[in-house]
Amino acid sequence: MTSRDDLTSTPPPVEPPTPEVHSGLMARFRNYFLTGLVVAGPIAITFYLTWWFVTWVDGLVRPFVPVAYRPETYLPFGLPGSGLIVAVIALTLLGFLTANLIGRTLVDLGEKILGRIPAVRAIYRGLKQVFETLFSGQGSSFRRVGLVEFPSPGMWSIVLISQSPSVEIAASLPGQEEHISVFLPCAPNPTTGFFFYVPRSKIIEVEMSAEDAATLIMSAGVVQPGSDPQKKVAALAGLANAARIANASPLQPVPAKVE
Structure with a gap:
């Protein structure tokens, strides 16, 4: 026989599982952070190295430029890259002058003078051969x-x-x-x-x-030849988007069955 208490008693309510909101948010944060790092890292390093090179050339060339021809003389601020422009123009002009007869004569005279100095002769000849090989465009070294x-x-x-x-x-x-x-x-x-x-x-x-x-x-093997950085960025963005969609809809409680 079944007693009245057994008929009226109900099973205890089953608590729905708590969604792991914390771990989901951390996964989304990590994926978004890695995506931003992949995008912004190379850009930041490229701008930093470019700025360092321009500043370095400016520091070398500025002492040779008269004060009357410096941009900061007429402007309230310095103009980055002015020394680099002067260096490019000066090297181009030097190449133009060296291409004619007078320029070649002066270069030969300077090489003869350097060739008579024992300590400088080996350094100059070695560096000249290296620069001629690398920048002549005719050799196949290191290609x-x-x-x-x-x-x-x-x-x-x-x-x-x-x-x-x-x-x-x-x-x-x-x-x-x-x-x-x-x-x-x-x-x-x-x-x-x-x-x-x-x-x-x-x-x-x-x-x-x-x-x-x-x-x-x-990169110590991290970046292999043929790998597409854009595909890596898209993969990270897709992973972050999938995590966002998965955490957008909370888990629904499962109704308890009464035996």
């Missing part, structure tokens, strides 16, 4: 990228392929195989690294630009 098995077997490093060694160095290298000089940049600072000669057969040339190789080295 090709390769892989070399370094620092131990089974480990491969990215190198920038340079020129073949001189006749004197090639004659001193062991073996009959042709060698080539390479530069192995260090991460995350590609301006430092190792320079060595390696047999041509030990180099695996890859289809990659020097700019992509520098980006890969500076």
